[in-house]
Amino acid sequence: MDWLIIAFAGLLGGMLNAVAGGGSFITLLALVFVGIPPLIANATGTAALLPGYLASAWRFRKDIEYPANLSLKHLCLIAVVGGCLGAAILLNTSEQLFAHLVPWLILLATGAFIAGPWLLRKRLSVATASTTVRPLSAVIILTLVCIYGGYFNGGLGIILLATLGLMGQTQLHGMNGLKNLLSALLTTIAVALYATGNLIDAQYLLLLAIMAIIGGYIGAVIAYRIPQSLLRGFIVCVGLAMAIGFFIR
Incomplete structure (x- = not known):
């Protein structure tokens, strides 16, 4: 039964990430349900x-476009540094402390799912490509977001999109390109550090990854057939339920 739960979570998580984001909610929930400690479940799902x-x-x-006059080299450096710092903080977080932080982190990510699209639409409705923040401010903000991604990763995509929109970007494809690049870089670095700290549970990793890849392909196929509002509503409900569950745990 545990293996079936993990397989289904990987499939659903991959589908959600391809369509609307939030797949890490599902993988975290499934791994904790089958008995993996939250700290290791977070790293393994990531x-x-x-x-x-x-x-x-x-x-x-x-499609990648760069905000606030930052170059590709600067942005890659921000992602790598942020991912390293976030993963390092996680490695030095006790299981007990992380268990206490999990519901708050889930609420933060869920809040991003609720507010992110609204903020993005509001920014895209402004017909200007002017930069709203200075390069130094952009570096600080993006570094903080990447640190969050290296530490928890939940809701990272929508947080990055909202951040890039507030920085003055208006082309959604370009924003998606940069969001995916930053997410890939910081997650790669973070996972490498997770592995050095023995935070990844190898028992379920391969099955979860394979099913997530399959789910990603299925999600890409059905992306235009299921309303994103319905999927986002589902993710928000899951996030709130998980937060409540961890609070009373």
Whole structure:
């Protein structure tokens, strides 16, 4: 039964990431349900979903646009440094402390799912491509977001999209390209550090990753057949239920 739960979670998580994001909610819930401690479940789920980030980054590589006059080299450095710092903080977080933080992190990510699309639409409705932040401010903001991604990863995509929109970007494909690149880079670095700290549970990793890849392909096929509002509503409900569950746990 545990293996079936993990397989289904990988499939559903991959589908959600391809269509609307939020797949890490599902993988975290499933891994904790089958008995994996939250700290290790977070790292394992992130590692399993990494191939999807890499594939998405490659798919959108030609659409990437850079905010606040930052170069590709600067942005890659921000992602690597942020991912390293976030993963390092996770490695030095006790299981007890992380268990206390999980419901708050889930609420933060769920809030991003609720507010992110609204913020993005509001920014895209402004017919200007002017930069709203200085380069130094952009570096600080993106570094903080990447640190969050290296630490927890939940809701990272929508948080990055909202951040890029507030920085002045208006082309959604370009924003998606940069979001996927930053996510792939920081997650790759974070997963490498997770592995050095023995935070990845190898028992379920391969099955979870394979099913997530399959789910990603299925999600791409059905992306235009299921309303994103319905999927986002489902993710928000799952996030709120998980937060409540961890609070009373």
